Amino acid sequence: MPGSSWLPTAGGPWSFWSRWYERAMAGDPLPWDLQREVALIPDAIWQQGPEAVAEQIAKIEAAYLARTTHLAEEVTLDPETGTFSVTPRPLENAPLISALLAQTEDALEDALQGQNGLREDMRAVRTLRRTHQRYGNDPQRIELDYTSVAISLRREIRETQELAETEDNLALLEAVEEGALAIRAQHPEIAENRQRIAQQRLREMDRADLEVLESAEPVLLALSEGEMAEDFARDIPQLINDATTPLPTGAPPLPGVDESMRVFHRVSWMKVIMDKLPDKGASLFDSKTNKTIRLALEGCALFTILGGPQIVTRLVEIGLKLFGVL
Structure with missing residues (x-):
């Protein structure tokens, strides 16, 4: 079976065909x-x-x-x-989403107090602050950011133990997860997007x-x-x-x-x-x-x-x- 050396150099007009051939030979066609x-x-x-x-x-x-x-x-x-x-697409049920954002902001403030281990300079905190301050009218952005924060918090609480498994930290995680789920419930297209993201082979x-x-x-x-x-x-x-x-x-x-x-x-x-x-x-x-x-x-x-x-x-x-x- 001939190798890929006979193909034109990748790039230019042949870029797609080089990639098409490599994927076909690897048994993973486009x-x-x-x-x-x-x-x-x-x-x-x-x-x-x-x-x-x-x-x-x-x-x-x-x-x-x-x-x-x-x-x-x-x-x-x-x-x-x-x-x-x-x-952004307009918000559906804006009062509900506003209440969920306020609930998450309160949970964030609680988790930043005491011996919970959460700090202002952590990425999850910066992301939530930015989302609440700037993107409260953007349902897709809220869902993306809340999901990203939820993944980060779950890992840091339950896997790496960088954050203590305290009541405040768990309440923040729950508020973020509920917020993301609420956005998906109100916006079916965003729920479909999340399912598509989950299926991607990144x-x-x-x-x-x-x-x-x-x-x-x-x-x-x-x-x-x-x-x-x-x-x-x-x-x-x-x-x-x-x-x-x-x-x-x-x-x-x-x-x-x-x-x-x-x-x-x-x-x-x-x-x-x-x-x-x-x-x-x-x-x-x-x-x-x-x-x-x-x-x-x-x-x-x-x-x-x-x-x-x-x-x-x-x-x-x-x-x-x-x-x-x-």
């Missing part, structure tokens, strides 16, 4: 629905050559990642600034992918505004740290699921929106967004390697691989 979409690319595009096919495959992959990492929010492009932002990011993500951070920051930019500034360093810092047990770490969902869901939608722009005004995209990318890439090594908007395409590939799709 998802059938993704392969089907590629197979159904119109003949007119196939006849234009490998570059045109690769461009169409990149669009298909971005849309596929957007569906795989679906969140209850909308990513939009501001035509005046050429930057992207996110808008994989470790290799060193090359981490370097791309780290180098792309200034680009994503320049292309986004408001909450989206602030999240990129927090989530990307956190992903890099999670993937490179050993856990206390010495077990190999995986990137944080919820940070990954935020980063790669938003990147995929940026790519989807970019792909639609030529039909709605390429001159706007060229004059606004491309200028922003060039400024962000000034002095960045990826400029010559990936060439502007292709960075977003490369990040989509990393996201698909991270979530077990490629």
Whole structure:
């Protein structure tokens, strides 16, 4: 059986086919629905050559990642600034959610007192403070953050014993878990998202992918505004740290699921929106967004390697691989 050495070098128009072949030879083929979409690319595009096919495959992959990492929010492009932002879906039963947030805040204050071991500088505390102060109207963000905190608290109380199993700490854990469950009960689409997240085969990011993500951070920051930019500034360093810092047990770490969902869901939608722009005004995209990318890439090594908007395409590939799709 021939090895993979006969394949064209990975990258460029052959990137997808190299990954497709490697997965097939490993007995772990790409998802059938993704392969089907590629197979159904119109003949007119196939006849234009490998570059045109690769461009169409990149669009298909971005849309596929957007569906795989679906969140209850909308990513939009501001035509005046050429930057992207996110808008959360409206809260259902806002009084109930407000009461749950207040209950969790009270439990947090109690747990920070006495001999419970919880400190203001701990990640779980910082996350809850930020969620309560800034994202009380964003159901998807509350669910993501509460779930992340619940996982952290359970591990620190019951596995590593970094936190004492006190009444206050257990009450905080219960309040966070109940809050996440309440959000899912009020928002069926968020419950579906969580089930999808739980089913993901999250994989470790290799060193090359981490370097791309780290180098792309200034680009994503320049292309986004408001909450989206602030999240990129927090989530990307956190992903890099999670993937490179050993856990206390010495077990190999995986990137944080919820940070990954935020980063790669938003990147995929940026790519989807970019792909639609030529039909709605390429001159706007060229004059606004491309200028922003060039400024962000000034002095960045990826400029010559990936060439502007292709960075977003490369990040989509990393996201698909991270979530077990490629």
